Amino acid sequence: MKDTFSTQRRTIDAYLDQHLPPAAAPPARLHEAMRYSVMAGGKRLRPLLALAACEAVGGAAAVALPAACAIELIHTYSLIHDDLPCMDDDDLRRGRPTCHKVYGEALALLAGDALLTLAFSWLASAHDCTAAQRARLVCVAARAAGSQGMVGGQVADLEATGQAPDEQRLAFVHTHKTGDLITASLQAGGIAGNGTDGQIAALAALGEQLGLAFQYVDDILDCTADAETLGKTPGKDTAAGKLTAVAVYGLEGARERATAHTAAAHAVLKARNWQNTLLGALAEYVTARTS
Amino acid sequence: MKDTFSTQRRTIDAYLDQHLPPAAAPPARLHEAMRYSVMAGGKRLRPLLALAACEAVGGAAAVALPAACAIELIHTYSLIHDDLPCMDDDDLRRGRPTCHKVYGEALALLAGDALLTLAFSWLASAHDCTAAQRARLVCVAARAAGSQGMVGGQVADLEATGQAPDEQRLAFVHTHKTGDLITASLQAGGIAGNGTDGQIAALAALGEQLGLAFQYVDDILDCTADAETLGKTPGKDTAAGKLTAVAVYGLEGARERATAHTAAAHAVLKARNWQNTLLGALAEYVTARTS
Numbered sequence: 001m002k003d004t005f006s007t008q009r010r011t012i013d014a015y016l017d018q019h020l021p022p023a024a025a026p027p028a029r030l031h032e033a034m035r036y037s038v039m040a041g042g043k044r045l046r047p048l049l050a051l052a053a054c055e056a057v058g059g060a061a062a063v064a065l066p067a068a069c070a071i072e073l074i075h076t077y078s079l080i081h082d083d084l085p086c087m088d089d090d091d092l093r094r095g096r097p098t099c100h101k102v103y104g105e106a107l108a109l110l111a112g113d114a115l116l117t118l119a120f121s122w123l124a125s126a127h128d129c130t131a132a133q134r135a136r137l138v139c140v141a142a143r144a145a146g147s148q149g150m151v152g153g154q155v156a157d158l159e160a161t162g163q164a165p166d167e168q169r170l171a172f173v174h175t176h177k178t179g180d181l182i183t184a185s186l187q188a189g190g191i192a193g194n195g196t197d198g199q200i201a202a203l204a205a206l207g208e209q210l211g212l213a214f215q216y217v218d219d220i221l222d223c224t225a226d227a228e229t230l231g232k233t234p235g236k237d238t239a240a241g242k243l244t245a246v247a248v249y250g251l252e253g254a255r256e257r258a259t260a261h262t263a264a265a266h267a268v269l270k271a272r273n274w275q276n277t278l279l280g281a282l283a284e285y286v287t288a289r290t291s
Numbered sequence: 292m293k294d295t296f297s298t299q300r301r302t303i304d305a306y307l308d309q310h311l312p313p314a315a316a317p318p319a320r321l322h323e324a325m326r327y328s329v330m331a332g333g334k335r336l337r338p339l340l341a342l343a344a345c346e347a348v349g350g351a352a353a354v355a356l357p358a359a360c361a362i363e364l365i366h367t368y369s370l371i372h373d374d375l376p377c378m379d380d381d382d383l384r385r386g387r388p389t390c391h392k393v394y395g396e397a398l399a400l401l402a403g404d405a406l407l408t409l410a411f412s413w414l415a416s417a418h419d420c421t422a423a424q425r426a427r428l429v430c431v432a433a434r435a436a437g438s439q440g441m442v443g444g445q446v447a448d449l450e451a452t453g454q455a456p457d458e459q460r461l462a463f464v465h466t467h468k469t470g471d472l473i474t475a476s477l478q479a480g481g482i483a484g485n486g487t488d489g490q491i492a493a494l495a496a497l498g499e500q501l502g503l504a505f506q507y508v509d510d511i512l513d514c515t516a517d518a519e520t521l522g523k524t525p526g527k528d529t530a531a532g533k534l535t536a537v538a539v540y541g542l543e544g545a546r547e548r549a550t551a552h553t554a555a556a557h558a559v560l561k562a563r564n565w566q567n568t569l570l571g572a573l574a575e576y577v578t579a580r581t582s
Contacts, residue, residue, distance in 0.1 A: 021438055026463070027446040030438055081404060084377075086396035105377035109400070110446055113372060114438035116404065120411040121437065124429035131422040138415035138429050146412065147312055147321050147405035155318040155401055172317070 004278060005048060005285070008061070012047045013039070015069045019122065033103040033111035034118075038076050040094045045286065046071045046181060049210075050189035052278040053203050059193020063128045067137050067188040070122035074145050075181060077115040080108050082154065090236070116145070129192055136191050144184030153177025160243035170248050178218070179211025186210075202272050206283070209265035213287045216258035219245040221289075262287040295569060296339060296576070299352070303338045304330070306360045310413065324394040324402035325409075329367050331385040336577065337362045337472060340501075341480035343569040344494050350484020354419045358428050358479040361413035365436050366472060368406040371399050373445065381527070407436070420483055427482050435475030444468025451534035461539050469509070470502025477501075493563050497574070500556035504578045507549035510536040512580075553578040 016038055021031045047068035054064035083090040083098040084105060090098055100108035123137040143149055153176030160169045186203040195203070222237045223246050237244050245254040265283050269275045307329055312322045341359035342352040374381040374389040375396060381389055391399035414428040434440055444467030451460045477494040486494070513528045514537050528535050536545040556574050560566045 025439065027438075027443050027450065029450070030443060030446040034438065077404075081400060084400065086375075086377075086400060106449055107446065109372060109375065109377060110442050113368075113404075113407065114442040116407060117433050117437040117442065120429055121433035124415070124426045124433065131426045135415045135422045135425040135429070138411055138426070142408050142412035142415065146408040147318075147325065148316065151401050151405045151408065152318050152321060155321045155398065158397055159318065159320070 005281075008048055008051055009044050011065065012044050012051075012069060012072065013041075015065050016072065019066075019069065020118075029103065029107060030111060030114060033099055033107050034115055036102060037080050037093075037099045037111065038073065038115065040096055042076075042094050043289075044072060045214075045282075046075050046185040048282055049182065049185040049207075049279075050192070052282050053186040053189025053195075054193035055189075056203070056272070056274050056277050056279045057190050057193040057195030057199045059189075059195070064189045064192035066122045066126040067129075067141075067192050068185070070119040070126075070137075071141060071181065071185050071188060073115045073119040073122070074141060074150075077112040077119070078145075078150060078154070078181075080112040080115070084108060087154075087158070088236075088240070123188075126192065133191055133194070137188055140184050140187050140191065144180040149176055149180040149184075150178075153180065157243065162241040163243065165243060165247040167248055170243055170245060173243060174212055174215040174245070175208070178215045179208060182211040182214060183207030199272070202268055206265055206268040206279075209261045209268065210283055210286055213258050213261035213265060216245050216254050216261065217287060217289060220251065220254050220258065222246075223251060258287065296572075299339055299342055300335050302356065303335050303342075303360060303363065304332075306356050307363065310357075310360065311409075320394065320398060321402060321405060324390055324398050325406055327393060328371050328384075328390045328402065329364065329406065331387055333367075333385050334580075335363060336505075336573075337366050337476040339573055340473065340476040340498075340570075341483070343573050344477040344480025344486075345484035346480075347494075347563070347565050347568050347570045348481050348484040348486030348490045350480075350486070355480045355483035357413045357417040358420075358432075358483050359476070361410040361417075361428075362432060362472065362476050362479060364406045364410040364413070365432060365441075368403040368410070369436075369441060369445070369472075371403040371406070375399060378445075378449070379527075379531070414479075417483065424482055424485070428479055431475050431478050431482065435471040440467055440471040440475075441469075444471065448534065453532040454534065456534060456538040458539055461534055461536060464534060465503055465506040465536070466499070469506045470499060473502040473505060474498030490563070493559055497556055497559040497570075500552045500559065501574055501577055504549050504552035504556060507536050507545050507552065508578060508580060511542065511545050511549065513537075514542060549578065 020035055023032050023035055025031055050064045050068035051061040055061050079093060080099045082088050083093055084100055091101055099111060120138055123141055124134050126134050153173050157173045157177055183204050186207040187200055190200040190203045269280050269283060274280055311326055314323050314326055316322055338359035341355045341362060345355035346352050370384060371390045373379050374384055375391055382392055390402060411429055414432055415425050417425050444464050448464045448468055474495050477498040478491055481491040481494045560571050560574060565571055
């Protein structure tokens with residue numbers, strides 16, 4: 001399975017490299033900044049989930065590739081904007097200086113804007129998909145990324161900073177800031193793979209549980225991992241007064257909840273007989289990761 | 292015609308008000324910020340152009356309403372981000388304090404992100420349009436708004452600031468920063484109205500000329516109008532060392548070019564027998580405006 005992920009990561013990286021505007025196309029600095037952040041690597045978790053979901057519903061992974069990579073662009077844009085001084089003010093991302101540290105704030109802002117915009121272009125022109133599938137891909141991604149999805153989660157996260165730990169707020173932040181785009185990755189794979197409504201609903205349910213498990217693990221790692229393993233500044237969330245699962249439930253409580261959501265994810269996989277697919281392996285990977 | 296514009300502006304404002312997330316929906320401050328900037332008014336030039344283009348190709352204006360309003364969201368997001376301290380650092384917009392002055396930088400950034408995202412959701416779910424039209428609307432808007440469109444123009448504008456006046460740079464900035472979205476408005480109207488390829492190409496040609504005329508007039512007004520008429524700080528572009536048409540060609544030269552592009556726009560209208568449509572009246576309005 002690990003080999004398959006490596007192969008698919010190479011396919012994803014090749015697609016991104018080929019379809020991002022060339023670094024030399026004007027305005028060159030903008031395209032460099034976009035490429036700097038997208039090609040910095042990272043786990044490519046969201047596109048991997050999209051490809052695996054596509055295969056799980058019986059589609060060929062290649063059909064989901066444009067949508068998978070579009071969602072990676074959305075994820076990358078959100079990191080660039082999140083790292084800006086007026087937001088989390090972070091210097092390190094994926095083990096390298098953040099986009100605005102290298103290109104300045106204005107260009108980082110605009111590179112994020114351009115990546116978000118480009119994502120919708122890829123979704124709306126995904127080859128091997130019908131127009132109906134393409135329009136649906138745009139709708140699913142836009143809902144997940146918008147004011148009642150990822151951006152809404154970011155706002156709630158900012159608003160919760162420095163406030164008393166609160167269970168309900170935490171659930172809102174976890175569900176929307178991280179969960180919605182993970183769910184959309186799975187749905188997008190299902191849509192591109194021409195899955196049934198039942199399959200796509202199961203993928204959404206799986207995404208919800210995986211998204212929560214992922215975020216719990218993230219909060220735990222922020223407390224327990226070192227910078228080298230993590231590729232970003234650890235302990236920063238806690239130091240910044242961020243609302244984290246550890247703040248609300250303690251380290252053990254957060255671990256228990258991560259385990260519970262992992263179990264719920266596996267229950268969805270089992271009900272659909274997806275345990276032994278790439279999707280099952282990815283679910284394992286998400287919940288057992290150390291960085 | 293003036294009455295028709297007023298009626299259509301009311302229709303546009305009503306659509307925006309009804310379809311933006313309610314201000315009370317969480318996160319409420321985000322939705323307030325989005326509404327603050329979108330409902331601040333402005334000329335609604337881009338949606339008016341979309342509706343007029345739709346009628347010019349024989350469609351009912353209502354068919355183009357979602358796409359028209361989506362483009363207004365894109366325009367509004369670009370203004371919010373443009374006004375941020377790391378960009379133009381502007382305090383006044385449409386006669387009111389800018390979004391970040393009222394809601395802070397982080398929320399303004401995210402309100403812009405959310406508006407851009409919502410725009411694609413509206414384009415991809417435009418009622419009365421087929422899936423093929425909806426996917427095409429997304430593609431046209433994304434291309435016009437992206438790194439080789441509006442955002443590219445903004446980067447070129449930033450890079451040109453403080454540099455010697457340069458004709459080629461100016462053309463790039465004018466074409467992409469303002470022109471591309473005006474062109475996309477007309478194309479979107481043509482697509483929603485089920486225009487022929489020839490009609491949509493003519494709308495694009497018209498958009499190019501109108502966009503340039505619009506930007507020349509804008510540069511001229513920055514030099515000649517007062518704050519009350521303009522609804523934003525006049526003379527600011529020149530003071531900030533921005534590349535403007537007046538800097539490159541002088542006031543008279545800029546006026547001559549505005550007139551030439553206006554004439555070219557009218558030639559397109561005439562060739563299609565569109566002079567006496569709403570589109571013709573809008574072209575007149577764009578090129579003769581004083582604010």
